[in-house]
Amino acid sequence: MRIDWLTVGAQWINFLLLMWLLRRYLYQPILRAMDKRQQTIAARSAAAAEKSARAEQLARDYLDKLAELDARRAELLLAARAAADAERTKLMEQARADAKAESDQWRRDLAREKTDFQRQINRQLGGLITATARKAVQELCSKPLEQALCDRFLERLQQLPAEEKRLFTEPHPGELLLASSFELDAAQRNRFESALRDILANDVSLRFETLRNSSFGVVLSSADHTLEWQLERYFAELQAELDATLTQTERKPPADAEPGLNLEFPQALPE
Amino acid sequence: MKLSSDGTILAWFGPWPINATLAYTWLVMAVLVLTSFLVTRRLQDEPNMSRWQNLLEILVDGLREQIRQTSCQDPGPYLPFVGTLFLFIAVSNLLAIVPGYAPPTASLSTTVALALAVFAAVPIYGIAQRGVRSYLADYLKPSFFLLPLNILSEVSRTLALAVRLYGNMMSGTIIGGILLGIVPLFFPVVLQFLGLITGLVQAYIFAVLAMVFIASAQAARDERKPTQTFGD
Numbered sequence: 001m002r003i004d005w006l007t008v009g010a011q012w013i014n015f016l017l018l019m020w021l022l023r024r025y026l027y028q029p030i031l032r033a034m035d036k037r038q039q040t041i042a043a044r045s046a047a048a049a050e051k052s053a054r055a056e057q058l059a060r061d062y063l064d065k066l067a068e069l070d071a072r073r074a075e076l077l078l079a080a081r082a083a084a085d086a087e088r089t090k091l092m093e094q095a096r097a098d099a100k101a102e103s104d105q106w107r108r109d110l111a112r113e114k115t116d117f118q119r120q121i122n123r124q125l126g127g128l129i130t131a132t133a134r135k136a137v138q139e140l141c142s143k144p145l146e147q148a149l150c151d152r153f154l155e156r157l158q159q160l161p162a163e164e165k166r167l168f169t170e171p172h173p174g175e176l177l178l179a180s181s182f183e184l185d186a187a188q189r190n191r192f193e194s195a196l197r198d199i200l201a202n203d204v205s206l207r208f209e210t211l212r213n214s215s216f217g218v219v220l221s222s223a224d225h226t227l228e229w230q231l232e233r234y235f236a237e238l239q240a241e242l243d244a245t246l247t248q249t250e251r252k253p254p255a256d257a258e259p260g261l262n263l264e265f266p267q268a269l270p271e
Numbered sequence: 272m273k274l275s276s277d278g279t280i281l282a283w284f285g286p287w288p289i290n291a292t293l294a295y296t297w298l299v300m301a302v303l304v305l306t307s308f309l310v311t312r313r314l315q316d317e318p319n320m321s322r323w324q325n326l327l328e329i330l331v332d333g334l335r336e337q338i339r340q341t342s343c344q345d346p347g348p349y350l351p352f353v354g355t356l357f358l359f360i361a362v363s364n365l366l367a368i369v370p371g372y373a374p375p376t377a378s379l380s381t382t383v384a385l386a387l388a389v390f391a392a393v394p395i396y397g398i399a400q401r402g403v404r405s406y407l408a409d410y411l412k413p414s415f416f417l418l419p420l421n422i423l424s425e426v427s428r429t430l431a432l433a434v435r436l437y438g439n440m441m442s443g444t445i446i447g448g449i450l451l452g453i454v455p456l457f458f459p460v461v462l463q464f465l466g467l468i469t470g471l472v473q474a475y476i477f478a479v480l481a482m483v484f485i486a487s488a489q490a491a492r493d494e495r496k497p498t499q500t501f502g503d
Binding site (some may be wrong): 004007009010012016020023041 | 277287288290292293296297300303304307308311314315316317318324327328331332350351352354355356358359375378379380381383384385387388
């Protein structure tokens with residue numbers, strides 16, 4: 001165990017030299033690099049934090065805008081729904097009104113057509129019945145239909161109770177009106193005048209007219225009382241019976257018919 | 272068997288002999304400086320650094336952390352001295368694995384030189400931080416009569432520092448040589464690996480003791496300063 005002081009001195013110098021070299025080539029560069037990296041990381045971290053804060057702010061802004069848009073959309077939707085409901089109600093009411101108007105118009109048209117049809121039927125049927133009756137009366141009674149009507153009318157007048165006969169002359173005696181659907185000849189007029197004087201009173205005056213709206217008939221009227229015979233009365237009864245039959249048929253739909261949808265007309269009228 | 276490589280003269284530089292201790296010291300210095308130069312000439316500031324740079328950064332950062340824990344002070348001023356002590360001793364001891372290599376730390380001249388460096392560093396750092404008067408006054412505390420004992424304490428601990436390292440390294444080399452003669456197979460290899468661990472531990476002990484001596488000259492004797500606990 002010997003100490004070589006020359007070597008000690010040299011090692012001392014070597015150590016100092018090594019310390020200087022390592023300080024220059026190891027410690028300082030490494031520490032600089034570490035410090036710089038730390039600064040870079042800190043700067044990046046700060047930038048990232050700033051970006052994160054900005055992103056969070058942006059996200060908050062977007063969320064606020066989204067909420068605002070949602071609220072606005074809900075308002076618009078509500079208003080649109082209310083407007084649509086109002087428009088629908090208005091359109092429905094208008095459609096109902098239009099449908100009701102069309103229905104009423106259709107019913108009016110139908111009633112008018114029905115009335116026109118009935119009048120036409122009555123006219124044609126009256127003419128037909130009158131012609132048939134005239135022919136039948138001519139063959140059976142060997143006298144014209146008008147003559148038969150006059151005879152039957154006077155016979156009916158003759159058979160009236162006394163109090164009813166007085167209704168033609170009392171309490172307002174005056175001129176009587178005899179209207180007929182056909183033109184009376186002079187003989188028929190004289191017959192009516194003499195018959196009425198015999199049946200009612202001697203001082204009765206008689207005026208003759210022609211019925212315009214009657215197919216076949218005779219009417220005797222005073223100021224207070226009227227006696228008539230017109231073919232239209234039978235037509236009215238026939239029409240009433242026909243209407244009653246149709247109404248009864250409509251109220252009894254067929255068993256296999258679909259409810260509320262019965263478009264078929266009865267094939268034959270019940271006897 | 273030679274106990275020291277100081278006697279192995281390899282060449283002469285004028286009147287001065289170049290022994291094996293100096294030659295191996297220069298070899299260790301060359302390894303350290305060249306490695307540092309090659310790695311640090313292309314340093315990366317970005318995280319994608321080279322493995323060698325990563326190794327050196329871990330090494331330097333570990334040294335700084337160790338100094339900070341030991342001295343409880345900023346490691347900046349002490350890193351070149353204490354770090355160089357550790358690296359030189361560690362590399363010198365680790366290279367003992369190379370056949371034919373004799374670690375310079377197995378030379379008492381080298382360990383004495385390193386101990387003298389510590390012996391010089393303690394007052395230098397102390398005076399630099401506290402001033403000459405304040406530093407020298409510590410030798411008179413707690414009494415003027417303890418001045419010789421304080422000086423003896425400084426010298427003895429420096430001597431102990433040198434002899435501890437020398438003894439450990441020299442004994443490892445000698446024991447390896449003896450076992451190589453007795454049991455030539457396997458066992459010396461195991462002992463060589465054990466020697467590597469011992470070498471690293473000795474480098475750590477030497478550097479830490481040096482730091483403790485320097486720190487104690489600055490803080491421990493200054494009662495006005497609060498003493499931080501180890502590991503703060």
